Amino acid sequence: SSVRVVLRPRTKPIDGELVLITGAGGGLGRLFAQEFTMHGAEVVLWDINTSSNEQTAKLVREMGGKAYTYTVDVTNREDVYHNADIVRKDLGRDVTMLVNNAGVVAGKRMLDCPDELIERTMKVNCLALFWTVKAFLPQMKAQNHGHIVTIASVLGLFSTACVEDYCASKFAAVGFHESLAHELLAEEVEGVKTTLVCPYIVDTGMFAGCKIREEVELLLPPLEPQYCVEQAMNAILIDQPLVCIPRLTYLPFLSRALLPWESNVVTYRFMGSDKCMYPFIDSMNKQPTNGSVQVA
Numbered sequence: 001s002s003v004r005v006v007l008r009p010r011t012k013p014i015d016g017e018l019v020l021i022t023g024a025g026g027g028l029g030r031l032f033a034q035e036f037t038m039h040g041a042e043v044v045l046w047d048i049n050t051s052s053n054e055q056t057a058k059l060v061r062e063m064g065g066k067a068y069t070y071t072v073d074v075t076n077r078e079d080v081y082h083n084a085d086i087v088r089k090d091l092g093r094d095v096t097m098l099v100n101n102a103g104v105v106a107g108k109r110m111l112d113c114p115d116e117l118i119e120r121t122m123k124v125n126c127l128a129l130f131w132t133v134k135a136f137l138p139q140m141k142a143q144n145h146g147h148i149v150t151i152a153s154v155l156g157l158f159s160t161a162c163v164e165d166y167c168a169s170k171f172a173a174v175g176f177h178e179s180l181a182h183e184l185l186a187e188e189v190e191g192v193k194t195t196l197v198c199p200y201i202v203d204t205g206m207f208a209g210c211k212i213r214e215e216v217e218l219l220l221p222p223l224e225p226q227y228c229v230e231q232a233m234n235a236i237l238i239d240q241p242l243v244c245i246p247r248l249t250y251l252p253f254l255s256r257a258l259l260p261w262e263s264n265v266v267t268y269r270f271m272g273s274d275k276c277m278y279p280f281i282d283s284m285n286k287q288p289t290n291g292s293v294q295v296a
């Protein structure tokens with residue numbers, strides 16, 4: 001496999017694939033929809049926000065692509081199962097690639113965070129993965145053809161302060177994805193591939209304000225959304241099981257496992273990554289509460 005990493009393997013054709021993207025109205029979801037369209041796939045767009053979802057579909061159609069939109073709350077498993085059946089009936093065929101991209105973060109210090117926001121993060125970033133995979137994996141296994149992509153995060157591989165809800169949900173997403181990947185391999189379901197995508201900060205606004213030490217940021221600037229999606233697509237198209245974006249973030253993932261806790265704490269302090277979420281949390285607390293979530 002290390003040879004395979006060096007000798008760029010052939011990318012698989014995905015024209016004719018039916019790709020379902022959750023959170024398709026958002027920053028990365030929208031770019032994924034356009035990227036898959038560019039590679040000839042048809043896209044099924046799910047998002048809780050109808051207007052942003054339709055905006056994504058408009059952009060896909062302007063590219064000459066085919067997009068089918070459904071307003072779905074992925075935390076509502078009946079909604080997921082029901083809409084999965086509607087997709088199959090509407091399109092007369094099965095979803096062959098599932099991109100679990102929808103994600104949220106509370107953006108509050110845990111002790112100041114309403115329980116509902118903590119629950120929402122776990123439901124969107126973790127539990128929803130079970131519902132969408134249960135909805136679409138059986139047909140992929142029956143056809144021995146499919147691909148499950150989990151958009152997790154580097155914060156599913158190592159953590160930092162003040163994002164307990166998000167880290168818990170993304171560590172859970174990583175655990176879910178890996179166990180599923182092992183299960184498919186153990187069952188020798190060769191045709192259903194999996195890719196775990198773990199990006200570093202991406203400039204979509206979701207973590208606006210998150211800031212590490214200036215000097216370190218020169219080495220590790222926030223990712224351009226388009227660059228992040230292209231790197232993820234490169235991995236998906238060669239059936240790469242895991243991709244950390246940028247590659248440099250494999251290092252803290254490794255050092256967390258190999259070095260003693262105290263040395264990681266010292267590294268965090270040196271890098272300014274121990275308090276990197278403070279400006280993000282402060283900026284979130286200046287925003288009006290989100291009407292859609294009843295905040296106690």
Ligand SMILES: NC(=O)C1=CN([C@@H]2O[C@H](COP(=O)(O)OP(=O)(O)OC[C@H]3O[C@@H](n4cnc5c(N)ncnc54)[C@H](OP(=O)(O)O)[C@@H]3O)[C@@H](O)[C@H]2O)C=CC1
Pocket residue numbers: 022023024025026027028029046047048049052072073074075100101102103104124151152153154198199200201202203204205206207
């Ligand atoms: N931005 C970053 O720095 C990074 C992001 N990621 C991950 O990438 C993914 C996409 O992130 P990004 O594009 O930045 O985030 P965005 O907030 O831009 O997009 C997330 C999308 O998911 C939608 N969504 C939220 N809740 C639900 C729900 N219950 N049902 C259906 N859709 C829902 C949102 O709708 P609405 O806008 O209405 O809430 C939004 O359209 C997430 O999983 C995130 O955790 C990973 C690493 C870094």
Ligand SMILES: CC1=C(/C=C/C(C)=C/C=C/C(C)=C/C=O)C(C)(C)CCC1
Pocket residue numbers: 152153154155158159160199200201202207210212216220249252267268271273274276
């Ligand atoms: C902790 C840590 C770092 C900072 C990581 C940050 C700031 C990650 C933010 C990720 C986000 C916002 C993901 C969203 O899904 C470094 C400097 C890489 C190395 C030392 C360990």
